[in-house]
Amino acid sequence: MIRDNDVMNALLDSVRRFVRERLVPAEDIVAETDAIPEDIVRDMKTLGLFGLTVPESYGGLGLTMEEEALVMIELCKTAPAFRSLIGTTVGIGSQGILIDGTPEQKDRWLPALARGELIASFALTEPESGSDAASIRTRARRDGDHYVIDGSKRFITNAPQAGIFTLMARTNPDDKGAGGISAFIVDAHSPGITLGPIDRKMGQKGAHTCDVHFDGVRVPAANVIGGVEGRGFKTAMKVLDKGRIHIAAVCVGVAERLLDDTLRYAMERQQFGQPICEFQLVQAMLADSRTELYAARTMVLDAARRRDAGEDVATEAACCKYYASEMVGRVADRAVQIHGGSGYVADNGIERFYRDVRLFRIYEGTSQIQQIVIARGMVRAAQAMA
Template sequence: MIRDAETLQILLDSIHQFVDEVLIPRENEVAETDAIPRDIVEQMREMGLFGLTIPEEFGGLGVTMEEEVNITFELGRTSPAFRSYIGTNNGIGSIGILIDGTPEQKSHYLPRLASGELLSSFCLTEPDAGSDAASLKTSAVREGDHYVLNGTKRFITNAPHAGIYTVMARTNPEIKGAGGISAFIVERGTPGISLGKPDHKMGQKGAHTSDVIFDNVRVPASQLIGGVEGVGFKTAMKVLDKGRLHIAALSVGAAERMLDDALRYALERKQFGKPIAEFQLIQAMLADSKAEIYAARCMVLDAARKRDEGRNVSTEASCAKMFATEMCGRVADRCVQIHGGAGYVSEYAIERFYRDVRLFRIYEGTTQIQQVVIARNMIREATH
């Protein structure tokens, strides 16, 4: 649902210009230094990009799902590291507080997240709990007016920079599944928190992840999200549809960027006396990519609109995430091929994008998990 088309267009135009004039020219710098420049972070703060999804009453822009995916299409056209830096504040790092937090938790943390004063991290994945998230072992034991947390979280986005961590921990060991898991807001600097060494990843330089280790970390009971035990995993699940649509939109934006670069290269690169864009086998790769991007964009927008209408989009979100991320991988592969040998060297952005977008098919639920979700929902609907 777009609330005000004119206002949205002004925002999209400003983000489009920011991507073209500021972010794209600095991509190589980010790749070489493995860091987002501080002046860019400040510009993102000034534009309100840390609070896109946080309601206006807490200092954010309160965008709808349809508005969010349109914004993400734009942000997807540059290095994923830029989007990742603001992504947790707009997604899993804040939405749990927004959905289930107490009034005090919302008023204390959401304005600081919206302004970018605080960066958030979402601590769910563990060394032995990834796709099977309900099997997590991190424990939270009640001791008076505190909980004591112990455990290790893995591959946590923005962990080295976060001011708060939303931590999923098991408060009731007798309940083995999701029902025994609660969510806590844990502040950076709390005694007992330590970070593992930064992960050295295949791609996405500038987007930092690491282990977060909790060793007898005492957290006030007031930091239990919603003040109720046993709803933490349900909180995590509530934000999954949103996150999956966000990554699907990101995949569309990245694919559009790669195809634009490949088309430009194909028009400039000459073989046998003419641009390679005139060869039909090159045209086939361009056309297949264009059609798949169009299909993915339509899926994302349709699912976003349905979510804004209050409908259950578990199946649609999984379909969009699965199709868009797999599409993005195919487009990346074709675009490297169109570049030929040039696509294998770092002088051209496609070499970096080819590595960067591989992660899209893994986080926010792997392609295989999406297949399970889609099929399970189909079977449930058919048998009820």
């Protein structure tokens, strides 16, 4: 739901200008150094990008889901690493506090997150628990007014920069399922926390992930999200439902950048005395990409509006993430094909985007997990109608 079209258009214009003038020119630097320049990080804070989804009462912009999706589409017409830096803070890292946190937790953490003073990281995945999130082994044992946490998390985005972790840990060892899991806000600088080496990844240079190890980490009981044990898995699923629409919007933005660059190349590149965009088989690839991109954008905005209206969009969010992440992979593949040899060498960024987008089909639920979520949602809906 767009609350004020004039304000929203002004924000989108600012983001477009920032992407065009600051982020796109820095893409090669980020790819070469595996780091986002500090002056760009400061500009992102000034623009309010770290507080997009934090309510205005806590110093953020308080965007609706539809507004957030539109901003992500514009912000992601550049290297995905830039979005990744703010993504866990505006998304899965902070949303557990926003959705299920106590008033005291919101007062303490949300203003600093909105200002970009803290980067939030979402610590769910473990060495033996990825898609099967309910089987996590990290333990949180009550000890007076604290919990003592032991365990390891894997592939944690922004962990090297994190100020806090939204951590999922098992508080009830007798409950082996989802009901034994609780969510915690953990100060990333707490004694007993160590970080593994930054992962060397296929793509998305500048977006850092690593393992996080917890050895006897003491966390105040007041940092249990919502103040109640056993609700952590439900919190995580709520966060991921929203996050899947967010990631789908990211995929749309990257696909639009890829297609814009590819169309421009096809109109300029000459073969057999004419631009290659005049060849019907090239036109077919361009048309397929535009059609799929249009479908994904429509899905994202529809799901976002439904969520803003208060509907349960677990199935729709999974549909969006599944389709959009697969779509951007196909668009990237066609972009390389149309660029030919130029698309395979690291001169124009096409091969970099091709590697970058492969991750979208994996994190926040693989494509196969989305298929399961969608099918189960269909069965539940049918049973409810029976």
